[in-house]
Amino acid sequence: MNALTIWTYDWVPEGPRGFVRDLRLRWACEEAGLAYDVRTVPFDGRETNHLARQPFGQIPFLDDGAVKLFESGAGLLHLARKSEALMPLDPVGAAETLQWTLAALNSIEMVSVPWWFLTVTGARDNQLTEWMGMRLGQLEQVLGEREWLAAGRFTVADLLMADVLRVEKVRAFGDRPASEAYVARITDRPAFRKAQADQVALFKAADAKRRAM
Numbered sequence: 001m002n003a004l005t006i007w008t009y010d011w012v013p014e015g016p017r018g019f020v021r022d023l024r025l026r027w028a029c030e031e032a033g034l035a036y037d038v039r040t041v042p043f044d045g046r047e048t049n050h051l052a053r054q055p056f057g058q059i060p061f062l063d064d065g066a067v068k069l070f071e072s073g074a075g076l077l078h079l080a081r082k083s084e085a086l087m088p089l090d091p092v093g094a095a096e097t098l099q100w101t102l103a104a105l106n107s108i109e110m111v112s113v114p115w116w117f118l119t120v121t122g123a124r125d126n127q128l129t130e131w132m133g134m135r136l137g138q139l140e141q142v143l144g145e146r147e148w149l150a151a152g153r154f155t156v157a158d159l160l161m162a163d164v165l166r167v168e169k170v171r172a173f174g175d176r177p178a179s180e181a182y183v184a185r186i187t188d189r190p191a192f193r194k195a196q197a198d199q200v201a202l203f204k205a206a207d208a209k210r211r212a213m
Contacts (some may be wrong), residue, residue: 080097
C-alpha cells in the first residue's frame with residue numbers, strides 16, 4: 001500500500017461527480033508524481049459515519065503515515081511541501097504560493113459557494129451577487145496581467161483557484177475572458193484530466209452495486 005491514502009465517498013449522485021473535492025488531492029498527487037491509494041467511506045450515513053476522522057462529516061481526508069489531515073486545503077498544502085512541482089522551495093515563491101492558495105479559499109470560494117447555493121435553490125434576491133461580481137472582477141484583472149498566480153509558473157495555488165472557478169455557474173458569471181482562458185488552460189493539464197476521469201469512474205462503478213441493494 002502506498003503511504004498516501006486519499007479518502008472519499010464510495011458513491012455520490014451524478015451531479016457532483018467530477019467536482020467532489022477529493023479530486024483536488026488526486027490532481028495534486030498526479031502533478032507531483034506522488035503515488036497514492038484511494039479508499040472510501042459510505043455516502044449513506046455520511047453525517048455521522050466518520051466523525052472521528054472528519055468532525056464535520058465531510059470528505060476528503062488524507063493519510064500520510066503518522067500525518068492525518070482533513071480539509072482539502074490542508075491536504076493540498078501538505079502535499080505541496082512534498083514536491084517542488086506544487087510549490088517552489090525558494091522563500092519568495094513559496095510565500096506567493098501560500099498567499100494565493102489561501103486567497104482561493106478565503107477570498108473567492110467563501111463567496112462563490114454560498115452564492116452558488118442560493119442560486120441553485122432559487123433564492124429570489126441573492127444579495128451575494130454584487131459581492132461575487134466584485135471579487136471575480138478583481139481576480140479577472142489579476143489574471144489579465146499574468147499567466148500564473150505565483151512564482152511565474154504552475155503551482156498548487158493555480159490548481160486550487162482553477163478548481164474553485166471551474167464550477168459551471170461560477171464559470172458562466174459575467175464576461176471574464178482572462179478567467180475563462182485561465183480555467184480552460186489549467187483544466188486541460190493531463191494531471192487534471194486523469195484525476196477527474198478516475199473520480200468519475202469510481203462513482204460510476206458504484207452505481208451497479210447500489211442498484212443491486
